[in-house]
Amino acid sequence: xxxxxxxxxxxxxxxxxxxxxxxxxxxxxxxxxxxxxxxxxxxxxxxxxxxxxxxxxxxxxxxxxxxxxxxxxxxxxxxxxxxxxxxxxxxxxxxxxxxxxxxxxxxxxx
Amino acid sequence: xxxxxxxxxxxxxxxxxxxxxxxxxxxxxxxxxxxxxxxxxxxxxxxxxxxxxxxxxxxxxxxxxxxxxxxxxxxxxxxxxxxxxxxxxxxxxxxxxxxxxxxxxxxxxx
Amino acid sequence: xxxxxxxxxxxxxxxxxxxxxxxxxxxxxxxxxxxxxxxxxxxxxxxxxxxxxxxxxxxxxxxxxxxxxxxxxxxxxxxxxxxxxxxxxxxxxxxxxxxxxxxxxxxxxx
Amino acid sequence: xxxxxxxxxxxxxxxxxxxxxxxxxxxxxxxxxxxxxxxxxxxxxxxxxxxxxxxxxxxxxxxxxxxxxxxxxxxxxxxxxxxxxxxxxxxxxxxxxxxxxxxxxxxxxx
Numbered sequence: 001x002x003x004x005x006x007x008x009x010x011x012x013x014x015x016x017x018x019x020x021x022x023x024x025x026x027x028x029x030x031x032x033x034x035x036x037x038x039x040x041x042x043x044x045x046x047x048x049x050x051x052x053x054x055x056x057x058x059x060x061x062x063x064x065x066x067x068x069x070x071x072x073x074x075x076x077x078x079x080x081x082x083x084x085x086x087x088x089x090x091x092x093x094x095x096x097x098x099x100x101x102x103x104x105x106x107x108x109x110x
Numbered sequence: 111x112x113x114x115x116x117x118x119x120x121x122x123x124x125x126x127x128x129x130x131x132x133x134x135x136x137x138x139x140x141x142x143x144x145x146x147x148x149x150x151x152x153x154x155x156x157x158x159x160x161x162x163x164x165x166x167x168x169x170x171x172x173x174x175x176x177x178x179x180x181x182x183x184x185x186x187x188x189x190x191x192x193x194x195x196x197x198x199x200x201x202x203x204x205x206x207x208x209x210x211x212x213x214x215x216x217x218x219x220x
Numbered sequence: 221x222x223x224x225x226x227x228x229x230x231x232x233x234x235x236x237x238x239x240x241x242x243x244x245x246x247x248x249x250x251x252x253x254x255x256x257x258x259x260x261x262x263x264x265x266x267x268x269x270x271x272x273x274x275x276x277x278x279x280x281x282x283x284x285x286x287x288x289x290x291x292x293x294x295x296x297x298x299x300x301x302x303x304x305x306x307x308x309x310x311x312x313x314x315x316x317x318x319x320x321x322x323x324x325x326x327x328x329x330x
Numbered sequence: 331x332x333x334x335x336x337x338x339x340x341x342x343x344x345x346x347x348x349x350x351x352x353x354x355x356x357x358x359x360x361x362x363x364x365x366x367x368x369x370x371x372x373x374x375x376x377x378x379x380x381x382x383x384x385x386x387x388x389x390x391x392x393x394x395x396x397x398x399x400x401x402x403x404x405x406x407x408x409x410x411x412x413x414x415x416x417x418x419x420x421x422x423x424x425x426x427x428x429x430x431x432x433x434x435x436x437x438x439x440x
Contacts, residue, residue: 003114005194012198016205017212021374024168025157028149029373031175032252035145036366039138043359044324044351049134051186058134059188062179063197065141066190069175076161078169080176084115087173088122095126102127104264131316132263139263142362146256153249154434214374222332225414230425232418236425237432244388245377248369251395253356255365262355269353278354279408283417285361285399286410289392296381298389300396304335307393308342315346323348 002080006070013071027072034064112190116180123181137182144174222300226290233291247292254284332410336400343401357402364394 006034013019038061041054073080094107103110117142123129148171151164161168176217181198233239258281261274271278293300314327323330343349368391371384381388403410424437433440 001191005191008195008198012201015207016210018210018214020212021214023157024161025152026374028145028152028168029249029369031172032142032145032149033366033370033373035138035142035175036363039142039359040363042135042138043162043363044356047133051134055186058138058186059193060197060200062182062188063193065145065175065179066194067197069172072172076165076168078172081111081115084176084194085118087177089172090170091122096162097125098148100126100128102130104128104131136264139259139359143256143263145261146253149249150253153253154246221411225411228415228418231343232421234426238434240432243377244381245372248365248372249424250387252362252365252369255362255395259358259362262358262424266358267353267355275406278358279404279413280417280420282361282399282402282408283413285365285395286414287417289395289399292392296388297383298392301331301335303389304396305338305392307397308338311342311389317345320346320348322350324348324351 002070006074009067009070010074022071022075024072024075027068027075030068031065033071034061034068037061038065113182116184119177119180120184132181132185133183134182137178137185140178141175141182144171144178147171148175222290224275226294229290230294232327242291244295247288250288251285251292254281254288254291257281258285324327331398336404339397339400340404342430352401354402354405357405358400360398361395361402364391364398367391368395 013022038058041058041061042050047054070080072078073083095110099110100107123132148168151168151171152160155163180190182188183193205220209220210217229245233242240269258278261281262270262280292298293303315330319330320327343352368388371388371391372380375383400410402408403413425440429440430437
């Protein structure tokens with residue numbers, strides 16, 4: 001399924017001849033810009049109000065974050081499943097259950 | 111495969127009893143913070159130097175962007191494939207091939 | 221007073237021979253990264269808890285946002301007072317009092 | 331001069347009765363969103379092209395970053411000169427001249 005999504009994204013990009021612009025630095029900038037556009041839906045309001053009034057925008061901007069993230073992964077030849085599972089393993093070490101249970105403190109202060 | 115990744119992320123979260131903190135607004139903030147940590151690897155350097163010196167960090171931070179994105183999608187009961195494909199269709203309208211081919215101009219100025 | 225602050229920032233930069241890295245694109249990235257570090261103090265908590273527990277960090281990260289903003293303004297030869305007053309005038313047109321009073325709606329939807 | 335700018339910003343806010351929305355968390359979000367809008371001017375282009383084609387937008391978005399930063403400082407009763415000078419002192423310790431001269435490495439890796 002992920003392969004299918006990635007293929008659609010690459011097809012969209014190639015039809016527009018945009019690979020030439022998609023260097024990793026500008027893709028990383030793009031992920032950050034889309035994450036801000038997602039966050040903008042929550043500005044000046046709580047979660048509930050945002051979700052009830054802005055769910056259409058939230059879906060679109062979250063999709064854009066994912067699209068650029070998959071483009072960067074593709075550009076760098078990264079395997080999504082591999083990098084996510086490897087990061088979860090690292091997070092398990094940073095946040096051991098016995099210290100982190102029910103605790104939102106950052107690992108640097110745990 | 112995506113379901114498998116999502117299941118691992120949810121398991122990690124539940125073992126730490128963190129669902130209580132994961133309201134959509136703070137998850138959107140988290141995506142934005144992780145996107146910045148990803149981008150930090152490209153600060154003061156071009157893509158090539160960043161990728162050659164910081165690929166380990168880049169993988170980890172891109173994974174964190176994906177992890178929080180999947181958590182937000184899960185929290186809002188969104189289907190990843192559906193929102194991404196629907197956004198690609200909208201992007202096709204915003205960026206018609208005949209205007210956007212080889213052109214990096216934003217749709218609002220096309 | 222602003223001139224005095226800017227002079228201190230430039231002195232700090234010059235003592236480290238960092239002007240060579242301070243191109244406008246990387247300074248804009250830096251402002252965004254520091255804004256995220258500021259925002260991180262509010263992740264998983266409301267304003268009150270953040271301010272009461274993290275005021276030291278908040279001061280430091282807000283200062284960093286200002287430092288990089290002043291560096292970018294200096295690099296581009298911009299007059300702070302002029303650009304801020306000019307933007308306030310534009311915002312007055314975007315948000316006329318009769319429409320915007322007590323209303324948090326974005327100008328594009330007013 | 332800074333006092334004069336801050337007074338103009340506060341006047342703009344009060345005329346619209348917006349203080350009610352300006353809690354520190356949402357102001358921190360706003361600084362981050364404006365920093366992204368500033369950065370967007372540099373997406374897909376180098377500094378020189380961005381400055382030559384987008385200087386009007388760059389001025390406006392940098393002004394917005396400053397406006398929200400001054401609003402947050404005002405909300406938290408912070409003295410701009412004091413927090414910036416205090417942060418420069420801390421940065422001097424993090425980046426001693428003898429280690430940091432001509433060196434863009436982050437202090438955590440110096």
